[in-house]
Amino acid sequence: MELSVFNNSKLSDHEVRLFPSIYIRGEKEPEMRATAALLAMVRAVSEFGGIIIKQTGGPGGKAKNVECLTEVSFLPDFPEDNDPARPDGIIRRKYGKKIWTAFVEVKVGKSEIDKMQVNKYLKWANSLDFDALITISNQITRPNGDPPYNYNRRIKKVKVKHFSWEKIHSIVQNLCGIEQNIEDLDQKWMLEQFDKYLADDNSRIIAPPSFGKHWHSVLKNAKQGTLRTHKNQIQDVIQYWFAFLRVASFKIGAKMGQDVRIRIPRKYKTDSTGFINESCNKAIDTGYLIGELIFPGMKDIKISVNLRSTTLHLSHEVLAPQDGRRDRRVRWIIRELKKQGKIPKSIRIKIDWKQRGLITCEDYENLTEGINPLLRGEGNMQVSKDVMPKYFIIEYEKPLTAIRGKGSIEELRGVQKDLEDFTV
Known part of the structure; x- marks a missing residue:
């Protein structure tokens, strides 16, 4: 007993x-x-x-x-x-x-x-x-x-x-x-x-993630449009950003049992300094921190942080089925998302159709009663039954301010959790 x-x-x-x-x-x-x-x-x-x-x-x-x-x-x-x-x-x-x-x-x-x-x-x-x-x-x-x-x-x-x-x-x-x-x-x-x-x-082995000491100054400069005059600060944040993405790729890869990596352009495979400099210039020009994670057997996941609005944006493309009627192909992506169990609230689905310039989109939570919102383009025009989906784009957006702590540690922990919810 x-x-x-x-x-x-x-x-x-x-x-x-x-x-x-x-x-x-x-x-x-x-x-x-x-x-x-x-x-x-x-x-x-x-x-x-x-x-x-x-x-x-x-x-x-x-x-x-x-x-x-x-x-x-x-x-x-x-x-x-x-x-x-x-x-x-x-x-x-x-x-x-x-x-x-x-x-x-x-x-x-x-x-x-x-x-x-x-x-x-x-x-x-x-x-x-x-x-x-x-x-x-x-x-x-x-x-x-x-x-x-x-x-x-x-x-x-x-x-x-x-x-x-x-x-x-x-x-x-x-x-x-x-x-x-x-x-x-x-x-x-x-x-x-x-x-x-x-x-x-x-x-006391693993240090928590961080954006570095210049993070809040960079956010302030982004809102004021003065990033270019403080290039050394944004460059420091960029290095912390890619360090964080590498850690995120390790953690997600461990959970998935796959080799997840950061996408690096071929010309920068042996030139880390050039890669950081280009990323810095893009951040100054666009106001975004950007990156991509490569997952075996699926499309890359694109990650960006809007420095002006302090929002996180995640997205990845999924190739649409190549057979079946239009509605059946669209319902396929809904079924695939449901298989993942709990879906983050801010998920949005876009469809890139096989008709030049035609894109439709709708929040996932508005699709519980059917796919009709995804079948309407500009001006509420119905997509022709003869036009088939080419790609589905799954998007997720969330304010960083909702997870902000005293520094950037809690923000990055929140980004890590959102990435895992989006991918794993």
Whole structure:
């Protein structure tokens, strides 16, 4: 007979934690705990370790024969100087007769990777015949995937790879989300514990999203039409914007089990500075922050923030069915939306018809009694039964002011939630 005390709904709050987040003090302890937990997972969970090592240029497959070390000042080959700085850890993987080795440097919260330390560790790694240098922080990689810092690219033998904590978290969530991803149940439980630790604000690992210190000044300048005279401020906000979109793509991708990415024009694949500058100029000219997320198997989702009215706008195109009568094709998109369950209130449907210049639109909530509102164009003219829909455009709009907090943190959390409601 099971005791009634074990039927308590709050029982889960008392489950044992592999990585407790209580009594974390000072600036250094969160970093030390995060490093130890991360390297323990690389060592213990072969699927997770395999992904980290492979993405850093190491051998593929599940990471067996892995050794992870912390506080590595014991290495005799470190130069004798007055600089006490040292990497936070080392990952070594034996495969066949070879050994792959990487330094690991970790920062948590708002702390950033030190460019001088990176170049120093890169030099050490090169002299020790290490294969890679891994850095981890809340800094997001540049839009083209490069690390968020400059480093000595003349040292080509050592691979430099940066992970944001959100990227690490998305990898963990992806692995935990599908039962078959991790064979060993104990390893799966350990990774689930690491997932909880990363998500716990008390761990002080992941920093909340932000538009940066110039956000409210940029909103004011947009309303006054003076963005061009404060280009440095809008450029700063643009960098935070794309950093946020990368984090959003990680989170949505983890929930969907897909590889979601930011769309970057081909000419900027290796030119992050050019991409940011062009985006900055567009923001100045139009008053919008814009971006696109690429989803496998479906049209891109376009995202924009109107800086003057502080509204969020999301949209994506869906190809209309190519057979059936007109009304049947239109009803198809209504059925598809209903399958998603709860529909956000501000959803609007547009139809781009196979007749030049003909577009109709209506709010989703006005279509509960039928599709007739979508079959009327300008002047309430009925769309001919011979004209078929080409694309459906699903749109969503919401004021940012409705989710505004003291800074931009709550605004971006609201944008993240709206994105997830719109896509997942």
